[in-house]
Amino acid sequence: MLKIEANDSHRVTLTLNGRERSGNxxxxxxxxxxxxxxxxxxxTHVGCExxxxxxxxxxxxxxxxxxxxxxxxxADGRRVDTVEGLAGDDGPLSDLQAAxxxxxxxxxxxxxxxxxxxCADFLGRERDxxxxxxxxxxSGHLCRCTGYTGIVxxxxxxxxxxxxxxxEERDDV
Amino acid sequence: xxxxxxxxARPATRREAIELLAGAQGEARVLAGGQSLMAVLNxxxxxxxxxxxxxxxxxxxxxxxxxxxxxxxxxxxxxxLAAHPGLAERVPLVAQALPWVGHFQTRNRGTxxxxxxxxxxxxxxPLCLATLGGEVVLEGRRxxxxxxxxxxxxxxxxTTDRAPGELITEVRFPLAQAQTQYRFTEVAMRHGDFxxxxxxxxxxxxxxDLGVGGVADRPVVRTLPxxxxxxxxxxEFAWALGAEDDAHATAAYRRTLVRELGRQLITEARPC
Numbered sequence: 052m053l054k055i056e057a058n059d060s061h062r063v064t065l066t067l068n069g070r071e072r073s074g075n076x077x078x079x080x081x082x083x084x085x086x087x088x089x090x091x092x093x094x095t096h097v098g099c100e101x102x103x104x105x106x107x108x109x110x111x112x113x114x115x116x117x118x119x120x121x122x123x124x125x126a127d128g129r130r131v132d133t134v135e136g137l138a139g140d141d142g143p144l145s146d147l148q149a150a151x152x153x154x155x156x157x158x159x160x161x162x163x164x165x166x167x168x169x170c171a172d173f174l175g176r177e178r179d180x181x182x183x184x185x186x187x188x189x190s191g192h193l194c195r196c197t198g199y200t201g202i203v204x205x206x207x208x209x210x211x212x213x214x215x216x217x218x219e220e221r222d223d224v
Numbered sequence: 225x226x227x228x229x230x231x232x233a234r235p236a237t238r239r240e241a242i243e244l245l246a247g248a249q250g251e252a253r254v255l256a257g258g259q260s261l262m263a264v265l266n267x268x269x270x271x272x273x274x275x276x277x278x279x280x281x282x283x284x285x286x287x288x289x290x291x292x293x294x295x296x297x298x299x300x301x302x303x304x305l306a307a308h309p310g311l312a313e314r315v316p317l318v319a320q321a322l323p324w325v326g327h328f329q330t331r332n333r334g335t336x337x338x339x340x341x342x343x344x345x346x347x348x349x350p351l352c353l354a355t356l357g358g359e360v361v362l363e364g365r366r367x368x369x370x371x372x373x374x375x376x377x378x379x380x381x382x383t384t385d386r387a388p389g390e391l392i393t394e395v396r397f398p399l400a401q402a403q404t405q406y407r408f409t410e411v412a413m414r415h416g417d418f419x420x421x422x423x424x425x426x427x428x429x430x431x432x433d434l435g436v437g438g439v440a441d442r443p444v445v446r447t448l449p450x451x452x453x454x455x456x457x458x459x460e461f462a463w464a465l466g467a468e469d470d471a472h473a474t475a476a477y478r479r480t481l482v483r484e485l486g487r488q489l490i491t492e493a494r495p496c
Contacts, residue, residue, distance in 0.1 A: 052240050057229040057273075078232030078275065081266070100225060101263035108329055114303075115329045120262035122255075124232060125277065169329055190415045191327030 063127045068136025076123035083107040085123035094134040094164050105192035108165035109133050115172035134164035150205035158196030166192050170206050227265035234277040241278050242391050246365040248274050250388035259334035260342040293396035302331040315397045317406040321348040327416040337392050343384045346419040346438035354443040355424040355435030361394040378442040404428040405493040411481055420473045421481040427493050439465040439478050450490055458486045
């Protein structure tokens with residue numbers, strides 16, 4: 052059984068966007084704060100800190116989760132993917148990011164990191180989502196700039212693109 | 225805000241978790257999915273001395289059919305139950321209610337038992353459990369596990385029959401009965417928000433068990449006539465719930481929702 056005293060620092064090692072990273076966390080340290088302050092991964096934004104706004108959404112072992120509702124010590128040994136990992140080092144934007152740009156799916160960008168992480172998980176599970184399903188997934192995020200229309204368009208477009216791509220790959224065989 | 229300092233323990237077995245809980249003399253909180261507790265800790269509405277993380281306990285991670293019920297272990301997440309094969313046939317009410325529970329992102333981590341343990345009066349899973357007449361299994365350090373019917377488990381706002389040294393290890397949703405239709409609906413400001421009124425119904429022939437969430441201090445279930453006399457019975461039920469005005473809705477609006485949504489839910493399910 053793992054036990055950590057309130058004031059003890061625990062060494063947390065996780066795989067952040069494919070690279071092993073370590074830092075110290077007390078039991079009360081939130082994953083969101085650990086990523087930002089201990090590992091310097093400030094792409095994950097912190098909004099409401101009670102799970103409502105969705106800005107801090109990351110993927111833990113591939114699954115979209117609120118980083119503000121998870122303790123850093125719970126992420127020990129796990130794979131955590133954040134917005135920084137979507138495009139790779141100085142690489143081109145991912146298809147999802149490019150679609151967001153094309154469809155004006157962001158303005159101030161504060162909520163965008165979290166939304167991209169949710170969409171990445173969602174599109175991995177739903178290959179042919181309806182607009183209603185996309186809007187249901189987006190209901191877990193607050194965006195005060197866009198009115199969501201551009202975001203919905205971007206997500207549906209990427210889903211269609213990926214379907215086409217898969218079809219082409221199948222035809223190619 | 226950030227949580228106040230606490231000791232953290234991650235037991236590997238159910239027995240270890242129960243020992244810790246019993247030894248903490250009411251100063252511990254159990255962390256499962258954390259989708260309610262972490263918000264409570266962040267806002268410092270609770271400042272426990274010890275947080276017991278049960279997510280690593282494999283023996284509490286299951287969904288299985290036993291004795292006419294779908295039994296869900298305390299480490300099982302809402303998304304896992306939603307994806308359980310055959311859920312729509314076995315426990316249709318829960319299958320209909322799960323998409324209303326929080327959001328895609330919170331269902332990924334939130335647990336079924338955690339929602340029942342938190343006992344928010346507008347929460348969907350406690351409402352389903354109460355409407356179906358389900359049970360909660362509680363285990364303490366001594367004696368046999370206590371099996372408590374939902375009707376006596378929920379005792380008020382965030383208040384349950386669980387004793388401080390007891391761990392909720394399982395909830396049991398009764399399987400669908402023949403010739404019974406199940407319906408769920410709710411009204412909230414935005415999808416995924418806390419329900420202003422949530423309704424769950426089990427309709428068989430001329431009778432309906434109607435459960436209402438979001439109005440009283442706990443889910444309330446009443447058996448009503450499904451045909452003649454439904455409107456009067458709904459009106460009486462709506463008043464009996466003791467609705468109050470709050471920031472989200474007036475008492476009168478809540479009564480209207482119970483009457484109107486209740487009638488829609490029940491009459492649309494019945495063959496003409």
